Amino acid sequence: MAKQDDDIILNEYSNKEYEAGFVTDIETEVFEKGLNEDIIRRLSEKKGEPQFMLDFRLKAYRRWLEMEEPDWALLEYEKPDFQAISYYAAPKSAPKYNSLDEVDPELIKTFEKLGIPLNEQKALAGVAVDVVMDSVSVHTTFQETLKEKGIIFCSISEAIREHPDLVEKYLASVVPIGDNYYAALNSAVFSDGSFAYIPKGVRCPMELSTYFRINQGNTGQFERTLIIADEGSYVSYLEGCTAPQRDENQLHAAVVEIVVMKDAEVKYSTVQNWYPGDKNGKGGVYNFVTKRGICKGDNSKLSWTQVETGSAVTWKYPSTILKGDNSVGEFYSVAVTNNHQQADTGTKMIHIGKNTKSTIISKGISLGHSNNSYRGLVKISANAENSRNFSQCDSLLIGDKCGAHTFPYIESENPTAIVEHEATTSKVSEDEVFYCNQRGLDTEQAVSLIVNGFAKEVLNQLPMEFAVEAQKLLALTLEGSVG
Amino acid sequence: MSKTLIKIENLHASIEGKEILKGINLEIKEGEVHAIMGPNGSGKSTLSAVLAGRDIYEVTEGKVTFNGKNLLELAPEERSREGIFLAFQYPVEIKGVSIVNFMKAALEQHREHKGLEPLSPAEFLKLMKEKKELVEIDSKLTNRAVNEGFSGGEKKKNEVFQMAMLDPKLAILDETDSGLDIDALRIVANGVNKLRNEHNGFMVITHYQRLLDYIVPDVVHVLYDGRIVKTGGKELAFELEEKGYDWIKQEVEA
């Protein structure tokens, strides 16, 4: 415990300011706007994909055409115009680099401004970074170490070319192409993303980390991530992103699929900071993400941790299907909404196997005029003997113009199951703020500290360096909004 | 002749239109310890809160000069950085925020105010260790969240620890002795005595003469109905312990 505190301090001192909201000037090749079968064929061809991928995309596209955009009661936004989006943007030549010296200095500058640890120091610290910038993977580190263990960690485009069997077997095995409107669209046009495969019995020796970033104006981002943890393996995967300030809305519709085999464990952590728009909500990112994992084998475990501070509109429910007996699902989430941000997030825990266990800890923080909704579904199917769920949903309100809503849905078809739900709503109290003031902290710092304390249970789940970054992000989000 | 640390002149303060402080005059010089005693509800905590800048109290009249500055113009956090520390009568819990992080954040502000660089992690941890030893507080406590689930006595100890960390010019201790067992009382008092020097001052609010056996005051004031009605040496505390407040009330009302 004392050790951890020391580490936090050491880390905090050595971390730099975190800033987003700028555009990098790198030459890019961009498709004209619009979406049709021809665009999809060209996209697939450009990426050098095998036939099965093109068929997959076209099938998804045709499904998508028949689907309707979902209408969520608590989200209000202008529907994106899918014909006004360009579906492909790649740095002009997208070579793989052997050393950072070879990388475009503009790109490095961007990473530095973001505080992205794409540098040798960080790599030495044990982070392999697969950076997805404008849809094409530019840099991959630590491939060698991973290779020794038989771990595959690369862009999904590369995986499609190099490991087509794995991709064909598992892609859309957790999120079927017709799962929902945005998942179908993603399946049709996904540009890039990450792929990880951990072989049987292998413990991945480092955090696998991907930093996403929208860089090209008006380029929709359709990232696709596929993670497969084979029997008895373990991996901790980090996803983080920031976006530069924009006038137009940017759509982000990612799909993440995770397959966890018998006795395997996957920890998936996200720090999400898409541009939320200005004070009036103009120009922010729309974030419609489908994230789903399956605990396929017995005794498997999947843990989601997310810190969400960005986006104008967020619609996101990382879900876990607990299929194997004794499998465990966890969901830890902090979602902050400010100004006119709207977040509708939560999780689904689908208990199918016997003795399956799930834990949900959700912390919602609302400021300004924002609305923060938690929507959680816990489903216990008839065969899920002795399954258990515990859900804790806490909301913290800052100011009196914001709202927090909690919608727990519980469907239990098995009488031996135990499902517990607790919810609280609190406000930052004046006494707490004054106590901090009296110690020399101004009100903004005080609120930031109190918010971090409120979110502690979740932040504690993050790997150390991510936790520090997340704390800064929370502080940044609160800036200028209290007092 | 030592310098004046704080000078309170004819201070009036009210809450929701009800006057609580009715003209306080008090001057503390560097190196002095002043004890403030007085019956429940007489305004002791109100005085300390007003000095710390709690904005629910409205100052209707009077002047406070601290370190040559007009104190009443400063925001609460500025008063803290200038060197006013209040050990609260009822410290609040700040859930999930470890004392380590809390103190680090506070100290950084204090140092920045003085134009100093933040301490390096190693220096900070060394300071923590030093101060923990000074007030004999256990790491088990300082590794926990601020006051979360602390016993009454532990909260008071934590206040003294924070005071030691921030090393204020003027420390206001609002009944820091209540809720402490005999050992803790001795430890806390020793901590205060070790911090005491010719450049700082203490305002010690207490109901019990007992504390003043350990922290020997230079001056004892009696606050009654929003006014300081009697001032004396440490023997005044003995007199109060023995006779209670009735004779003072009678004197005042006479």
Ligand SMILES: Nc1ncnc2c1ncn2[C@@H]1O[C@H](COP(=O)(O)OP(=O)(O)OP(=O)(O)O)[C@@H](O)[C@H]1O
């Ligand atoms: N927030 C408030 N709202 C209403 N009345 C208040 C408030 N704060 C203080 N008072 C009143 O002001 C008077 C002085 O209170 P204060 O807490 O300063 O007394 P005290 O001398 O510290 O008493 P004690 O010895 O019991 O701690 C009391 O009558 C109290 O009820």
Ligand SMILES: [Mg+2]
């Ligand atoms: Mg009091």
